[in-house]
Amino acid sequence: MVKRLIVATHNAHKTGEIQAILGDFFDLIEDLTSIPDLKPPVEDADTFAGNSAIKALAASMERPDALIIADDSGLEVDALGGAPGIYSSRFSGETATDASNREKLLADLAGIPAPRTARFRCVVSVAQGNKVIASFDGKVEGEIADSMTGDGGFGYDPLFIPEGHDRSFGELSEEIKNGMSHRGRALEQFKKWLQGRS
Numbered sequence: 001m002v003k004r005l006i007v008a009t010h011n012a013h014k015t016g017e018i019q020a021i022l023g024d025f026f027d028l029i030e031d032l033t034s035i036p037d038l039k040p041p042v043e044d045a046d047t048f049a050g051n052s053a054i055k056a057l058a059a060s061m062e063r064p065d066a067l068i069i070a071d072d073s074g075l076e077v078d079a080l081g082g083a084p085g086i087y088s089s090r091f092s093g094e095t096a097t098d099a100s101n102r103e104k105l106l107a108d109l110a111g112i113p114a115p116r117t118a119r120f121r122c123v124v125s126v127a128q129g130n131k132v133i134a135s136f137d138g139k140v141e142g143e144i145a146d147s148m149t150g151d152g153g154f155g156y157d158p159l160f161i162p163e164g165h166d167r168s169f170g171e172l173s174e175e176i177k178n179g180m181s182h183r184g185r186a187l188e189q190f191k192k193w194l195q196g197r198s
């Protein structure tokens with residue numbers, strides 16, 4: 001039987017990272033382009049865990065037999081009281097892009113001296129049969145740089161320098177990022193859970 005996973009996301013960068021981390025565990029990893037009729041759910045919870053569960057359940061309603069994961073993630077900056085947090089993808093408004101979000105972050109932090117401590121957080125929810133059956137979280141601590149470097153990764157990566165490094169996630173290799181990132185750490189637990197299940 002083909003071991004198949006659906007990742008409930010429209011973010012192709014996330015899918016790429018998840019594919020790199022979980023590729024050996026599944027024969028087929030698809031994203032929401034495989035469920036074109038799914039209406040995007042309203043992500044109105046006030047936590048990463050809540051929004052992650054909303055996304056996983058919405059996809060599970062359409063494909064109850066499939067194993068589904070959803071990732072809700074974001075950046076918390078201490079000098080901004082934890083913002084943008086769950087609003088990371090829409091930080092600069094309804095028409096936000098990764099570039100406009102990074103510009104806003106730099107503008108909001110102008111004049112705030114280093115270290116501008118921050119962390120990425122991720123919650124991965126696993127759903128099957130219209131139920132969330134497991135969830136895992138991960139975080140990576142770091143600092144916000146005062147300018148962008150590198151063109152790897154996505155989102156805030158060119159501004160985030162992870163603890164223990166002096167280069168941003170935009171400059172570090174995909175292997176290094178996935179080995180220590182919020183998403184990588186949550187998915188390591190998912191892998192252990194999968195191994196315990198089989």
Ligand code: ITT
Nearest residue numbers: 009010011071072073074075088089154155156157
């Ligand atoms: P889906 O809901 O379709 O999965 P999304 O991009 O809207 O896609 P989120 O609501 O989880 O997903 O928002 C995550 C945002 O947080 C993302 O758009 C980036 O701005 C930021 N982010 C999350 N993980 C990141 C990473 O690894 N590197 C850089 N930025 C990240």
